[in-house]
């Protein structure tokens with residue numbers, strides 16, 4: 420039963436597709452995990468949907484012998500690092516991440532040599548080889564707590580996202596923190612002008628901004644100048660956005676992140692009018708996980724994720740520290 424693709428972001432799946440995927444997953448003893456940026460059909464068929472941190476925690480605790488990770492490659496790799504004895508599948512191994520590609524292990528080794536003794540904090544959007552050179556990983560939902568756990572007298576190398584790094588440095592007022600100049604092309608493309616225009620057009624709306632966005636600084640500036648009341652501006656991970664949607668009294672929310680996020684937000688709070696700050700902010704990599712690819716994955720066991728055992732063992736320490744620090748509640 421093959422689903423038919425229509426337009427980007429929307430698919431017409433054959434009736435029975437979801438039942439077939441679930442039945443094949445059960446037969447394979449597989450749990451289906453989906454990131455908040457996945458296509459709506461993929462989110463709806465998954466056993467768990469969440470942010471990077473929540474999905475890492477679920478992957479680490481899963482009873483199933485196989486994890487099917489509907490997300491991008493570094494996320495599936497992280498699941499394999501945490502559960503080396505399990506089979507980890509990603510429906511399309513070409514689903515990469517421009518942010519993870521912005522630093523290599525060689526570049527990190529050179530950077531460390533320039534700052535001997537510094538603690539290395541890597542965003543989870545990194546390859547296994549970079550994680551192996553890392554002291555502690557973080558996600559957008561616990562980055563502040565992770566850096567705060569490092570003694571103030573120790574230098575910090577934070578990588579690879581410059582916008583998330585700037586956010587953490589601002590919150591902790593930590594000058595000895597060096598930030599790598601990497602970025603995600605999707606989030607960097609959500610700019611301050613778009614946010615300011617939308618905030619002016621919707622003065623009552625809350626602003627939910629992912630810290631990877633190029634507009635995160637503008638959001639704080641708008642709050643600082645009083646152009647938008649401070650309590651309406653929230654810098655949040657994707658999981659944090661769901662919690663904030665349930666708690667806010669706002670009727671309208673402007674969402675600055677990848678557009679796949681709108682699906683879970685609308686499910687969590689159907690009474691709120693959620694609007695994307697940039698409707699074209701769609702991650703091509705996340706959208707490679709099509710219904711067709713997922714069906715193939717659970718049917719044929721493709722694409723299997725492998726991580727060199729020595730790299731995995733070194734990276735595991737950093738990833739385990741990450742899942743112990745900060746609470747996300749960012750998945751279900």
Ligand code: 13P
Pocket residue numbers: 455469470471472544558559560603631655656657658
């Ligand atoms: P979260 O950690 O907020 O889920 O974000 C992951 C990601 O890839 C952002 O682009």
Ligand code: SF4
Pocket residue numbers: 491515516517518519544603604605606677702703704705
């Ligand atoms: Fe990577 Fe950006 Fe896509 Fe997230 S949205 S997976 S950071 S390319």
